[in-house]
Amino acid sequence: MYIVPESAIADILTRRDAFEAIEKVFAAMSAGDAYNFPVIREAIGHEDALYGFKGGFDGKGMSLGLKAGGYWPHNLEQRGLINHQSTVFLFDADTGKVAAMVGGNLLTALRTAAASSVSIKHLARKDAKVMGMIGAGHQAKFQLRAALETHSFDKVIGWNRNPAALTTLADVAAEFGLPFEAVALDEMTQADVVISITSVFSPVFGAAHISAGTHVACMGTDTIGKQEAQTDLLAKATIFTDEIAQSVTLGEAQHVVAAGLKTRGDINELGAVINGAHAGRSADDEITLFDGTGVGLQDLAVSASIVEIAKAKGIGMEVDF
Missing domain, CATH: 3.40.50.720 (NAD(P)-binding Rossmann-like Domain)
Incomplete structure (x- = not known):
């Protein structure tokens, strides 16, 4: 399993990388080559937090996995952490074996921004x-x-x-x-x-x-x-x-x-x-x-791009899992 920690994302993922990943996965979704799994989102009854899972499978990009995380509204004020916390897990689509774990906080911010910018390119x-x-x-x-x-x-x-x-x-x-x-x-x-x-x-x-x-x-x-x-x-x-x-x-x-x-x-x-x-x-x-x-496929597409770039740059670590 390849691990890319949150601290490394800023040195790997560019806004251009995020834009291209999101544009491709939106196209794959519409073509029927990729689909999202049902979203789970729940109030956990602790710290006023919302926690959930988003996942999917992109048969064209061969991305399979999920993002786990949510919203802890007191993080910033009480702990100096951002309120949104998440981690992405990727799996080998051929074997089901876990392939990567990627920090999801900055990733989420960049993929969300990329989605609106893709809409601007094609609709404005x-x-x-x-x-x-x-x-x-x-x-x-x-x-x-x-x-x-x-x-x-x-x-x-x-x-x-x-x-x-x-x-x-x-x-x-x-x-x-x-x-x-x-x-x-x-x-x-x-x-x-x-x-x-x-x-x-x-x-x-x-x-x-x-x-x-x-x-x-x-x-x-x-x-x-x-x-x-x-x-x-x-x-x-x-x-x-x-x-x-x-x-x-x-x-x-x-x-x-x-x-x-x-x-x-x-x-x-x-x-x-x-x-x-x-x-x-x-x-x-x-x-x-x-x-x-x-959608979960956004997170998976961007995470797959991050892992590819991280491996090429020698950033992150591989562990036997």
Whole structure:
């Protein structure tokens, strides 16, 4: 078994590596070459923690395994650890023998950001110039960096309940030589692309905050009951997602489907756009929305890339297991 510890991930995985792995696995999912296993996610009754498993099998990339982990809300305040903790386990698809164990914390942040940037590449207007951010937590800076590497923007705007936290986004914009402006939610209509990255159960924005032709990526934590965007926006938008089954049960689409404003058949796979089976954006004034639910195959694809690079660089260790 090859072990790549959390401390080594930053020296191995680039945003480009993550982007390519996610784009390939979305395409494999849509082509029927890869599938996710049912998600297990439970409150464990200790430390207010949520713990679960995401896994799957990619028959094209030959990635088999799972990510185990969850959310410990008191970690940062009480222990100086990030609240999201996870580890990925890969298995040999031919024998079932454990093949690798990979630290999953930075990996999760980079693969989540890669998913939204893949959606920007395939669904945003080519002339999009203003990047909008809703939310400024730990994951937001990863999202913004990935977006700014995917598309050439002229300006970044952002909104957060606590405006003081927006300094982290301003710093990222400065890394790319771009101006940053903190805005009110009703000023988000300036944006050509919007990423929302919040963990709310009561929506913070809707159709009134999004202009015609905008691409929106809803990337906040997905679970039953969560909702970042009002149903009026999802009813108006053309919806794409990583996996339809998750989108309609624990993603943003769960609410618009429950309200009878859209059906499961109205939700499209982003992988179909990547494969050329779906045209994607059909008009410059169309609102497209990516419901990023976070699937186990994303973690496996990126982990497989990490292990390959780690072995080539002599990073990590191999143990007899």
